[in-house]
Amino acid sequence: MLASIVRHGAAAGLFIAAVMFLPFLLFGRPSPEYLRLGEIVGYSAxxxxxxxxxxAMRSRRALNGSLGFSEGLGIGAGVSLVAALLFGLATWAFYAYSGDALPEEIYAFYQDQIHQSGADAASIAARLAELERMRPMFFDKTLQAGIMAATVFVIGLVLSVISAAALRRVPRTGPEPA
Structure with a gap:
């Protein structure tokens, strides 16, 4: 079971990392269009x-013939944890590789979004001041890796609850029907 958890979790974590970081590695500097769609692409991935x-749960159920909710939830949490750890490490490595270039691009993108929001000058100034207070977080590799890992883990847990409920099959007890 552990091998299946690691295999499925690694596949999930590597897929997310590829979708998120490959465009930057292949094409360099992120375009404003990509940054605008980045959250949609990221969460979808x-x-x-x-x-x-x-x-992973379906595989375990096929092997055993049954799958309890708690067993399924445990499998899902394990897969989610492996995926989260891998994606967190990939995020940290990518931020280390890109240096300050990526956080600068993202920060500038958010500044432009605030300026183009159409809000009044006071609101724009307040939002820019708030963004400036958050600036150090954009450049903290460990924080970014932790946030991304936690995001993947929480999404994985939600999907684990749904999947464990849907795939739950308890073994039959008692006499076979005639």
Whole structure:
């Protein structure tokens, strides 16, 4: 069971990392369009990759003939944890590789979004001041890695609960029907 958890979790974590970071590695500087769609792409990749939770549970159920809710939840949590740790490490490595270039691009993107929001000058100034207070967080590799790992883990847990409930099959007890 542990091998299946690691295999499915590694596949999920590597898929998320590839979707998130490969465009930057291949094409360099992120475009404003990519940054605008980045959250949609990122969360979609996480949900798609964490469907590995479903496949790990289904594989275990096929092997055993049954799968209890708690066993399924344990498998899903394990897959989610492996995926989260791998993606967290990939995030840290990517931030280390890109240096300050990526956080600078993201920070500038958010500044532009605030300026283009159409809000009044006072609101823009307040939002820019708030963004400036958060600036150090953009450059903290460990914090970014932790946030991304936690995000993957929480999404994985939600999918684990749903999958464990859907795939639950208890072994039959008692006499066989005639």
């Amino acid at each position: 996480m949900v798609l990759a964490l469907s590995a939770v479903w496949f």
